[in-house]
Amino acid sequence: MLITPKIRGFICTTAHPQGCRRHVESEIAYLKGHLPALKNPPKKVLVIGASTGYGLSSRIVAAFGAKAQTIGVSFERPAADRRTATAGWYNTVAFEELATEAGLYAKSINGDAYSDEIKTQTLDLIRRDWGGEVDLIIYSLASPRRMHPKTGESLNSVLKPIGQSFAGKTVNIMSGELSAVNIEPADEEEIRQTVAVMGGEDWKFWIDALSEQKLLAKDAVTVAYSYIGPELTFPIYHEGTIGQAKKDLEKTAFELTEKLQQQGNGAAYISVNKGLVTQASAAIPVVPLYISILYKLMKAQGTHEGCIEQIVRLFSDRLYSGQPVPLDKGGRIRIDDLEMAPEIQTKITELWNIVNPDNLSDYADLAGYQEEFYRLFGFAWPGVDYELETEEKRAIPSIDV
Numbered sequence: 578m579l580i581t582p583k584i585r586g587f588i589c590t591t592a593h594p595q596g597c598r599r600h601v602e603s604e605i606a607y608l609k610g611h612l613p614a615l616k617n618p619p620k621k622v623l624v625i626g627a628s629t630g631y632g633l634s635s636r637i638v639a640a641f642g643a644k645a646q647t648i649g650v651s652f653e654r655p656a657a658d659r660r661t662a663t664a665g666w667y668n669t670v671a672f673e674e675l676a677t678e679a680g681l682y683a684k685s686i687n688g689d690a691y692s693d694e695i696k697t698q699t700l701d702l703i704r705r706d707w708g709g710e711v712d713l714i715i716y717s718l719a720s721p722r723r724m725h726p727k728t729g730e731s732l733n734s735v736l737k738p739i740g741q742s743f744a745g746k747t748v749n750i751m752s753g754e755l756s757a758v759n760i761e762p763a764d765e766e767e768i769r770q771t772v773a774v775m776g777g778e779d780w781k782f783w784i785d786a787l788s789e790q791k792l793l794a795k796d797a798v799t800v801a802y803s804y805i806g807p808e809l810t811f812p813i814y815h816e817g818t819i820g821q822a823k824k825d826l827e828k829t830a831f832e833l834t835e836k837l838q839q840q841g842n843g844a845a846y847i848s849v850n851k852g853l854v855t856q857a858s859a860a861i862p863v864v865p866l867y868i869s870i871l872y873k874l875m876k877a878q879g880t881h882e883g884c885i886e887q888i889v890r891l892f893s894d895r896l897y898s899g900q901p902v903p904l905d906k907g908g909r910i911r912i913d914d915l916e917m918a919p920e921i922q923t924k925i926t927e928l929w930n931i932v933n934p935d936n937l938s939d940y941a942d943l944a945g946y947q948e949e950f951y952r953l954f955g956f957a958w959p960g961v962d963y964e965l966e967t968e969e970k971r972a973i974p975s976i977d978v
């Protein structure tokens with residue numbers, strides 16, 4: 578079929594298989610010349626949330642950088658009834674094909690990572706193919722909902738401030754229209770549910786299950802991703818409902834480190850990453866405007882990074898540098914350092930206060946944001962002929978559909 582982008586709100590409902598392959602190829606190509614030799618790199622890596630964004634880049638760096646075997650878990654939709662698959666599905670197809678060509682073990686599990694069923698399937702695969710010895714687990718889920726595996730409760734996460742309503746501005750990335758946003762504060766129930774979806778409980782369930790079944794290497798490391806961001810997004814992010822969930826994730830990291838230390842020399846880390854364009858961040862009010870101003874400033878400064886650049890630094894400068902992992906006062910890994918640099922943040926605050934519909938294109942990299950957004954779904958990639966019909970049904974080699 579002929580595949581064109583179909584945008585609905587902050588999501589694109591179509592994806593292009595060749596473009597998604599170009600995306601994966603371009604991240605692999607970046608590794609050449611940018612990834613220094615790693616000290617004691619991981620060999621068997623489980624990535625939970627492996628098909629897009631930070632999780633996909635983590636899987637790429639683990640496989641093509643560290644030459645690790647990888648198992649990726651994600652929740653994506655295959656093509657059906659003249660509907661394309663999701664981008665994460667096509668990314669996984671491309672990742673597995675390219676990994677196999679490079680002689681790297683790569684298998685994927687598609688389904689709800691929150692469920693006991695998918696955990697059992699993944700652990701069975703790890704036992705069967707690897708006999709255990711998982712030495713890195715990346716936890717990179719971003720989801721609006723979770724069905725609790727023990728209680729059956731259906732939980733939803735919301736992006737709301739806590740305690741008081743929030744008035745700010747945001748941009749419609751597609752139309753470039755600047756508008757005011759007013760968001761009412763969350764109630765206790767919404768906070769509880771957001772923490773249940775995006776907090777640490779499910780991460781703990783994964784590590785507990787791997788540990789109970791003796792599938793972890795003695796020095797296993799696990800990393801979950803977080804975001805803090807600038808004060809101007811604090812009401813809606815760091816101090817809002819999602820921020821509460823991230824604090825719960827941080828608390829879980831300490832608990833998991835204790836557990837991993839009891840049975841070996843492992844550790845659980847939170848890595849605070851840079852704000853950038855992914856399917857998850859596009860959904861957060863205010864954040865796309867902040868990110869498009871940030872992109873403009875960081876590109877001008879020559880410090881702009883995407884997911885792959887971030888994860889290369891996570892592996893080479895933080896986790897596998899041969900030095901103790903550098904942590905901030907709160908015990909977190911920081912790879913958002915360039916975003917949070919005082920000169921960048923001072924400038925953003927200044928621009929934030931004066932940005933209006935007339936000067937928006939001077940201060941914000943809307944075109945850059947849009948291009949990255951399209952590219953997430955396999956569009957706007959050079960070298961792909963979007964005028965040609967293409968087969969939308971693609972199989973992930975390790976998955977029977």
Ligand code: NAD
Nearest residue numbers: 626627628630631651652690720802803804852853855857
């Ligand atoms: P993303 O939307 O690109 O990726 C989410 C991944 O989770 C996908 O692989 C998807 O298939 C998977 N997933 C979602 N629900 C699932 C389920 N029920 N079962 C199995 N897999 C499921 O998101 P992202 O932006 O890469 O975010 C990943 C993590 O990084 C999140 O914790 C996020 O808070 C954090 N982070 C994001 C940013 C940012 O700006 N995007 C910045 C810092 C930290």
